[in-house]
Amino acid sequence: MEERRKFLKSLGATTVGATAAGVAGSLAVDANGEAAATTPAAPVKIDPRLRDAFPDVEVTAHTGEKFRFYDDLIRDKVVMINFMSTRNEQGFPVTAKMADIAAQLGDRLGKDVFIISISRDPAYDTPRRLAAFAQKHGVGKGWYLVTGTYAAAGALETRMYRHKHESGALTSALCTGRDRKVDIVFYGNGGAGVWGTFPVDIRPDDAATRITWVMPGKMPTGAPRRAGPRRLNAAERLSHNRDA
Amino acid sequence: MISRRNALKVGLTAAGTGMTTKLANAAGGPVPQSGLIFPQTFTPSIVERPSPPATPFVAPLNVMPIAQPVNPASLVPGPDPLRHQRYDEFLPQKHYVQRIGEFRWQYHPEPPYDQGTWSWGFNGITPGETYHAYYGEPVFLRRINELPPVGAGNAAFPLPSVTIHLHNAHTASESDGIPQDYFNPGEFWDHHYANFAAGFDPREIMGTLWYHDHRLDFTAPNVYAGLSGFYLLFDEKDSNNERDRNPEAFRLPSGKYDVPLILHDVQFDENGQVIWDFFNPAPDAGTMTPTALYTTNGMVGDRFTVNRIIQPHFKVERRKYRFRILNGGPSRLYDLSLRADSSRPRKAVRKGEKFFVISTDGNLLEEPLVKKRIEVWVAQRHDVIIDFSHFAPGDHVYLVNHLEMRDDGAGTTGRELDEGNLVMRFDVVESKRKDPSRIPDEMRELPTIDMREVRKERLFVFDYDNGLWTVNGKLMDPNRVDAAIEQDSAEIWTFRNAGNSWVHPIHTHFEEFQILEVNGKAVKKGDVLRARKDVVSLGPNMDVKFFGRWRDFLGKHVMHCHNVVHEDHAMMIRWDIVPPGEGD
Structure with a gap:
């Protein structure tokens, strides 16, 4: 019942007086920083031909900064994007896995690549809660935990992919992660418009390699180089046959 | 084939019903329209912005040149x-x-x-x-x-x-x-x-x-x-020579009468450039909430192409041709037939409106099968012989698709189209020479299945979880060996579709297998599944059991869904062939 009340509350927040056409509403935080997602929102329009079809909604980061999701965080950047919620973490520790990947990226994070973790539980995940959560997971430079209105977070989630009904956008208050077993990280290059995904539970070094695949490359010069296969070696246990 | 078609329909209906009930319960009742992220009026881009028109059968078929060796x-x-x-x-x-x-x-x-x-x-x-x-x-x-x-x-x-x-x-x-x-x-x-x-x-x-x-x-x-x-x-x-004097030769149509056809469906923008909708959201009009139709379903184009030409025509002589029909994907499934627009009596024309199926998945069958329809899922191949001598010069013969796909790419709608989509057109002209090609009575014998070689049985369950596509509950990890198969051993694998609405063309690399059972029933003679195969058509709630061997090499390979959007999200496993004694 508790969960259902929360769900209805969050639903109400998006249904009353949808007036701000074209804008997905903004986040309202009370004096305690606890209430959220109270501003009405219109449905978010998406044009697949623009902005790689990302909704350019307003989000607020754990740092308190406000961003346009596409213009400020995606355009011309190489990014990894995942969905999380603070209440989900115990059931499915996705932020811990992202922290392992962030550690692999080292000082490239915040310079060559950025991580955006979108809360799928925006009614609960206020910027203040996200800030505390970020501290706990050692979230540093180049990594933003973001939240927004119910509609804004939902638009992003709905646009990119959706989850089990129990934890989907419209039922985000039910988002406890109890059934969550698999998840993916989106990665791409906003400047080039190329996007892929990898499962979140691959090895962190593998994840750190994959993000390099979408980084801008230089036009090759000279004779082509051999990429593989490498010389046979029965003792090796690598996951591929490329030259080392 | 019929039973699977019914399963598709039933599966889809059941899925729809279950989903609505579940969501309605979760939401505590109907959800108002204004609460939706996408309104009910949302339509996928393929419907909202169809490809620019292109007059069908204007462009000639592209026949790819034969690769030439280098020094x-x-x-x-x-x-x-x-x-x-x-x-x-x-x-x-x-x-x-x-x-x-x-x-x-x-x-x-x-x-x-x-x-x-x-x-x-x-x-x-x-x-x-x-x-x-x-x-x-x-x-x-x-x-x-x-x-x-x-x-x-x-x-x-x-x-x-x-x-x-x-x-x-x-x-x-x-x-x-x-x-x-x-x-x-x-x-x-x-x-x-x-x-x-x-x-x-x-x-x-x-x-x-x-x-x-x-x-x-x-x-x-x-x-x-x-x-x-x-x-x-x-x-x-199968000697690439329809005039071969070797008595062992099949003398299948060869040279310019042996034509590979690769089917890809593509969506274009107003400038004629290909659209790939990465995240491809698919809220379903007609249900009350964003639905269980997910963004990683598949990519369906609204222009049928053959050898990368939109709805081409191909001039054919009144004789036999071998066509190698391949569904190149990404996600669409086909159920193909032939339909002639002919001046000749209907009875005579009907004789030509059929396929002599000589292979499935690229492997010649024990004997040719005569079929009015062929299902071609992604990555599947059928070599067919079409005998155009039953038609008159000036006749048009269409390759028709009867399987309707959902606009979001997820799978079939369960509807069979009578009129169908015209994929390409054959324009019949008189033949200048006698047709030396043959349709053989018998072709390749199947390899023996010897159960004594079986070292291991494995079960692979294909499912859908959290918007993603899983094999035994997991997503692809190239650093994880999901099966260590001993070289020179045989295994029995069962593919199980735990989903009640999704279909998956499942492909495993390296060596062909033979299907033993589909839903517990043996494959009968006369079924195209009685063959050496490398793609399983895994319909909703279906179980397919096969026998396979792993010989000759060591190393890493994969098995995956060949709806390539499912493969990328990440319905794939790595399996290795390992030396005897080192298997799992």
């Missing part, structure tokens, strides 16, 4: 035998080079298509050249990546880092083109195709193979951009 001395650096298993045993007799690059390809002569569509392909064309290879004549193929690097190209959605898989070849891991073996702009990869029958068993000889990109995480966009082509294998029986 091995021109390869610098030369081949390195130490990089390939059994190289010295199967010394290459022909050497080839493919340069993978970006170019404008004309899908259709009318505007806006006449400006050319930025595409990727091999040696300047898509599909790439058709290879004619022969058993006993090993091939060395160097592929050079000349694509522009990320951000520098005109086709933005694919990844300019590729790995080219030779689909159903009996090839060592390092030449197979597994997803992990990518090469980047400015790099090359050497492939050694030994062209011998698995276990040196002539019953394992194959015929219609194809090559395509298999890049980890990016197979769907890379194939969609154009990276596919045919590789045909011949032997003394």
